[in-house]
Amino acid sequence: MLELRSVSYRYPGYARLVLSDVNLRIASGEIVGLVGRNESGKSTLCLVASGLAPGSVGGVLTGEVLIDSMPTRGLRPFDLAQRVGLVFQNPNTQRSGVTATVFEEVALGPVNLGLPVADSVERTRWALDTLKIEDLADRDPAKLSGGQAQLVAIASILAMRPAHLVLDEPTAQLDPEGTRLVGQALTALATTGSALLVAEHKTDLLDRLCSRVVAVDGGAIAMDGPAASVLGDPNFERLGVERPARYRIADEISAAGLTVPGAIP
Amino acid sequence: MNPSAVAEPSAPPLTDADRAYLASLAPPATSPYQRLNPLTKATLATIATLSAFVLGGYLAPLAILGILVIPGALAAGALRRLVRGAALVSLPISISVALVSIFTRAGTTVLFTVGPFDATREGVDFAVQIILRLFVTAMALGLFGLTTEPHAFVVDLERRGLSPRVAFAAAATLETIPLMVERALAIQAAQRARGLDTEGSLGARIGGVMPLVGPVILSSLTEVEERSLALEVRAFGRPGRRDLLWTVPDDGRQRLLRWGLVVAFMAILVTRVSGILTPLP
Amino acid sequence: MIRCERLVHVYPGGTQALAGVDLEIRAGERVAIVGQNGSGKSTLVLHWNGLLRPTTGRVLIDGQPAAGRRVAQLARIVGVAFQDPDRQIFAGKLRTEVAFGARNVGFRGAALQRAVDEALDLVGLRADADANPYDLGYSRRKLLALASILAMATPVVVLDEPTTGQDAAGVARIRAIVHSLADAGRTVVTISHDMRFVAETFERVVVMGAGRVLLDGTPAETFGEPAWPALRATNLEPPLAALLGAEWSLGSTPTEAGLVAALAEARPRA
Numbered sequence: 151m152l153e154l155r156s157v158s159y160r161y162p163g164y165a166r167l168v169l170s171d172v173n174l175r176i177a178s179g180e181i182v183g184l185v186g187r188n189e190s191g192k193s194t195l196c197l198v199a200s201g202l203a204p205g206s207v208g209g210v211l212t213g214e215v216l217i218d219s220m221p222t223r224g225l226r227p228f229d230l231a232q233r234v235g236l237v238f239q240n241p242n243t244q245r246s247g248v249t250a251t252v253f254e255e256v257a258l259g260p261v262n263l264g265l266p267v268a269d270s271v272e273r274t275r276w277a278l279d280t281l282k283i284e285d286l287a288d289r290d291p292a293k294l295s296g297g298q299a300q301l302v303a304i305a306s307i308l309a310m311r312p313a314h315l316v317l318d319e320p321t322a323q324l325d326p327e328g329t330r331l332v333g334q335a336l337t338a339l340a341t342t343g344s345a346l347l348v349a350e351h352k353t354d355l356l357d358r359l360c361s362r363v364v365a366v367d368g369g370a371i372a373m374d375g376p377a378a379s380v381l382g383d384p385n386f387e388r389l390g391v392e393r394p395a396r397y398r399i400a401d402e403i404s405a406a407g408l409t410v411p412g413a414i415p
Numbered sequence: 416m417n418p419s420a421v422a423e424p425s426a427p428p429l430t431d432a433d434r435a436y437l438a439s440l441a442p443p444a445t446s447p448y449q450r451l452n453p454l455t456k457a458t459l460a461t462i463a464t465l466s467a468f469v470l471g472g473y474l475a476p477l478a479i480l481g482i483l484v485i486p487g488a489l490a491a492g493a494l495r496r497l498v499r500g501a502a503l504v505s506l507p508i509s510i511s512v513a514l515v516s517i518f519t520r521a522g523t524t525v526l527f528t529v530g531p532f533d534a535t536r537e538g539v540d541f542a543v544q545i546i547l548r549l550f551v552t553a554m555a556l557g558l559f560g561l562t563t564e565p566h567a568f569v570v571d572l573e574r575r576g577l578s579p580r581v582a583f584a585a586a587a588t589l590e591t592i593p594l595m596v597e598r599a600l601a602i603q604a605a606q607r608a609r610g611l612d613t614e615g616s617l618g619a620r621i622g623g624v625m626p627l628v629g630p631v632i633l634s635s636l637t638e639v640e641e642r643s644l645a646l647e648v649r650a651f652g653r654p655g656r657r658d659l660l661w662t663v664p665d666d667g668r669q670r671l672l673r674w675g676l677v678v679a680f681m682a683i684l685v686t687r688v689s690g691i692l693t694p695l696p
Numbered sequence: 697m698i699r700c701e702r703l704v705h706v707y708p709g710g711t712q713a714l715a716g717v718d719l720e721i722r723a724g725e726r727v728a729i730v731g732q733n734g735s736g737k738s739t740l741v742l743h744w745n746g747l748l749r750p751t752t753g754r755v756l757i758d759g760q761p762a763a764g765r766r767v768a769q770l771a772r773i774v775g776v777a778f779q780d781p782d783r784q785i786f787a788g789k790l791r792t793e794v795a796f797g798a799r800n801v802g803f804r805g806a807a808l809q810r811a812v813d814e815a816l817d818l819v820g821l822r823a824d825a826d827a828n829p830y831d832l833g834y835s836r837r838k839l840l841a842l843a844s845i846l847a848m849a850t851p852v853v854v855l856d857e858p859t860t861g862q863d864a865a866g867v868a869r870i871r872a873i874v875h876s877l878a879d880a881g882r883t884v885v886t887i888s889h890d891m892r893f894v895a896e897t898f899e900r901v902v903v904m905g906a907g908r909v910l911l912d913g914t915p916a917e918t919f920g921e922p923a924w925p926a927l928r929a930t931n932l933e934p935p936l937a938a939l940l941g942a943e944w945s946l947g948s949t950p951t952e953a954g955l956v957a958a959l960a961e962a963r964p965r966a
Contacts, residue, residue: 187863188835197644206647228653236648239861243638244645247594248566248586254440257660262579262650265424267658271433272426295733306649322861325733325889327931351863392864395892395936395952402956408963411944414936598783604747605784608776609844610800612768626796629786633830637782 152176152199152234152314152345157213159198164209168194169369172213176345178313181336183356183377184349186366187390192349195366196318199347200236202227218313232263235307239319241299244306245291252294252302253278253287259310270309277309280342281335297328301335314345321352333359357381357394365389441661442564448490452665453568454575455673456559459483462676463555467548469680469687476544476551484554491562500561501553509546516542565589571663579657595631602630697723697852697883698744698774703753705739705907713739715907716753723851726878727885728894731904732931737887740904741854746770758851772801775850779857781834781841790816790832790840791825798847815847818873835861839869846873853877855886859893871897892935895919895950905930920948 152175159169169191176182186192197203201222204211215222217233238244249255256277260270278284283301286294291302300320307315317336321329333355340346350356356363356377363380365373367389373380380386382397392398396414403410429437444450463483467476488494520542522535566586573582603613606626612619646652698721705714714736721727729737742748743755746767755762757773775797778784787793791812795803798811816822819839824832829840838861845853858870867890874897877884888894894901894915901918903911903926910926911918918927919934921942927934934950941949946958 187865188861189833200648202644202647206644226652227647228650231648231650231653236644238641238645240641243642246583246587246646246649246651247590248569248583250442250566251440254660259649261657261659262653264653264655264657266426267437267660268426268429268433269424270658270660271429271437297733310650319861325931326891326933327732351861387864390864392867399936399940399952399955402952403959406956406960408956408959411959411963414940601780601783604742605778605780607747607767608745608771608778609784609797610768610771610848612766612800614766615768626784626786630782630784633785634782637830 151178151216151218152347153214153216153219154195154199155214155216157198157211157215159194159203159211160209161194161203162208162210167369169198172198172369172371174199174364174371174374176314176347178345179340179343180362181340181346181348181360183353183360183363184347184366185351185353185356185363185389185391186349186372190366190390191369192366193318194369196236196316196347196349199314200227200234200316201225201230202236205230228262231259231312232310233312234314234316235310235312237300237304237307237315237317237320239322241294241296241303241323244303245299247292249291251287252283252289252291252305255291255302256305256309259306263310273309273311277305280308280338281305282338295328296324297331300324300328300332304332304335304339308339312344314347315339316347316349318349319351320348321350321355329355351391353381353392353394354396357396365391437661441663442567446491446562448487449562451562452663452669453563453571454665455669456487456563457568458673458676459487460555460559462680464552466680466683467551467555469683471544473544473547476547480551480554484551484558487562488554488558491558493558493561497554497557497561501550501557504557505546505549505553508549512545512549513542516545567663570659570661571665573657573659574662579655580652583651595635598634599627599631602634603627606630697721697725697758699756700740700743701754701756703740703743703755704751705736705743705748706751713907717907717909719902719909719912721852721883721885723883724878724881725883725900726874726898727883727900727902728898729885729887729902729904730889730891730894730932731910734906735904735930736907737904738856739907741776741856741885741887744770744852744854745774745776747776768800771797771850772848773850774852774854775845775848776854777842777845777856777858779860781837784841784844785829785837788828789826790821790829790843793829793840794844794847797844798849801848801850803847803849811847811849815843818846818876819843820869835863835866838862839866842870842873846877850882852883852885855884855888857887857889859888859890867893874898891919891933892937892952895935895937896952903927903930903932915950916948916954919950 154172154174157169157172158167160167184192184195194203197207198215203209205225205227222230246255246258249258253274257270257274260273278287281301281304283305286298294302321332324332336346336359360377363377364371365380372389381394386393400410400414463479467479488497517534517538518532520535520538522537524536525533526536527534569582569586573579607613611623611626613623700717700719703714703717706712717740731737739748743750744757746762746765757770762770785793794812794815795808798808803811816825819842821836821839821843829837832840859867862870874884899914901915902909903918910930911923919938924934937952937955938950941947941955941958946962949955949958
């Protein structure tokens with residue numbers, strides 16, 4: 151269980167609250183989508199949920215962030231690393247730059263945790279297997295396509311076996327093929343029992359992937375509910391986010407006084 | 416619940432196949448010399464360099480070259496490359512040293528005169544000796560550089576006790592250069608697309624420095640922030656030792672060699688300082 | 697305006713990125729280039745301002761060969777807005793940043809001021825003209841990078857992935873910019889992964905795969921059912937509106953508005 155209780159946060163040196171009074175709960179096995187216009191607090195929410203803010207970034211946080219009922223206040227990210235992981239949108243900045251093969255790159259997390267080699271190897275194999283990228287194991291991490299590199303980034307976090315995974319626009323810099331690969335990977339992940347929070351602009355992706363969607367506006371939670379009801383809500387576009395194509399089209403058809411001839415997939 | 420406690424190690428022990436796979440991840444060695452432990456190679460390079468400077472004259476540096484450097488270079492199949500590289504690197508300094516010492520070294524035998532300056536035999540002597548030492552240094556350090564994979568060196572140091580954080584910083588620094596070059600090229604392309612003229616007059620090219628250098632620095636800084644957050648998430652900041660996937664082998668004979676070199680150097684130092692033996696010519 | 701004849705490009709190292717491209721883009725057209733990563737889209741576009749030169753074949757810009765002309769000269773005709781704004785921003789103020797390109801192509805004094813102001817207006821950053829670029833978020837920095845190309849008033853504007861990282865308002869603004877450029881008679885070319893953005897904003901779609909042009913036509917032609925096998929072979933999916941149009945036997949309807957209109961024509965009101 152990943153929980154934010156009445157969380158407000160501001161960055162160091164800034165007076166403005168980027169998040170105000172956020173309450174959010176994500177249980178194991180849930181895939182929760184996070185939407186919001188740019189600068190609405192999506193990325194900040196991801197940093198706070200993973201403990202990087204204020205842990206690494208600094209700033210002032212009021213309220214509580216709890217991981218499996220344990221408060222994270224005062225804990226450094228390496229303490230939290232095996233409980234909650236964060237994946238960013240740029241595959242290149244997540245590459246350590248010190249490994250020659252994907253296997254070593256993915257194993258870095260467990261190795262950093264001080265695990266014996268046998269455990270590091272087992273976890274690495276599990277992560278590569280779950281994301282179906284065993285065939286990339288001997289490749290040079292610096293020479294992969296965007297989609298492949300992002301899968302390696304996700305595997306690198308996964309190998310640490312966090313119970314919760316936060317992804318901040320993981321497909322933003324990927325082509326449709328890469329987006330599809332990451333989408334498949336996240337679906338596979340959820341079946342392992344992890345709790346996922348995925349921030350995205352691509353609401354079509356979230357529509358397919360998430361059981362629940364949370365919307366952020368001006369640093370506060372504006373909507374929180376089952377994916378179909380949030381994404382299908384007529385007021386959704388006020389959030390500054392585009393709705394999934396199927397809802398848009400269904401609405402445009404009924405606005406024109408017509409009926410939909412068949413189901414929209 | 417102790418947040419730093421790692422889950423109990425629970426994996427079954429490694430099979431031989433596993434061990435073979437992990438060993439295959441280490442950088443391949445293409446010659447017997449490269450297979451030597453990095454510390455051994457580093458010791459050879461350091462002792463060779465220091466000895467060349469401690470011992471004066473012509474014979475000693477040449478002897479060091481012949482005993483410590485050239486056999487290794489031959490074993491690594493890198494002699495020609497090494498000589499070329501070392502000559503190239505030591506050339507600029509050698510020229511300035513030569514020019515300065517030939518004309519300014521106090522001496523009695525004048526060989527020729529250029530303007531108000533006298534070139535003395537003592538000056539030439541001194542210059543040649545310095546150049547020789549510089550060349551030996553370049554050769555010794557060059558041999559180390561050509562035959563040692565930097566990543567393997569860092570892994571070996573960590574096994575010997577270097578802090579993982581320092582080890583990472585060292586390894587990451589080595590990787591930075593190709594990344595910076597790639598970034599600089601991308602920036603140059605973007606600025607040229609905005610009309611920055613890199614093919615025109617010298618004045619135009621000088622004016623183009625800021626738009627090229629500025630983004631290199633600024634984008635590196637912004638990227639550094641996200642990069643360091645990504646590293647934190649992978650527990651790079653965690654204190655404590657790590658159990659690495661592969662290590663570089665070391666053996667008793669190499670240990671003996673390293674200590675032998677150190678002792679030999681101590682002996683040289685003592686004889687030189689105390690003046691027990693006359694210096695070689 | 698832009699013509700590529702049997703264009704082949706092989707990178708040092710041997711990768712053939714373009715395997716013989718013949719393409720002509722007329723002045724004032726709105727063209728989208730789509731295709732999976734590695735299909736040669738960026739390589740193609742970089743020949744138009746001289747950053748890349750053909751291995752064989754030739755490129756003509758505004759009727760004249762690109763060969764022999766410097767990048768700085770071609771940049772006055774073809775302005776390319778790159779994907780990553782952080783690989784070009786260097787000024788301390790938005791205004792200075794936007795003026796850079798314009799000054800390079802010869803704007804001075806009052807004309808320069810006007811070009812900068814207009815560009816900032818178009819991207820909606822006029823109010824922040826004196827702010828530091830790094831005080832803006834990433835998506836607005838992208839708009840800033842675009843503004844600096846717009847200020848150059850080039851007859852051709854090339855946009856590389858303009859909508860990545862943009863929210864609904866950002867995408868709407870990009871769409872408006874494309875239309876306003878086209879209204880002013882400028883040629884707009886985009887590289888994009890966003891099929892819906894492409895279908896709704898551009899009049900011509902060029903589909904690339906493995907260094908060649910696979911399809912070239914209107915959105916109705918390139919997203920219509922006969923084209924789907926070719927699209928899928930290059931890992932692309934047509935927009936949902938096109939899929940539904942085919943499913944409901946309404947013909948080729950690449951845009952959502954087109955789909956609704958076709959539906960209205962085909963069926964009586966409910």
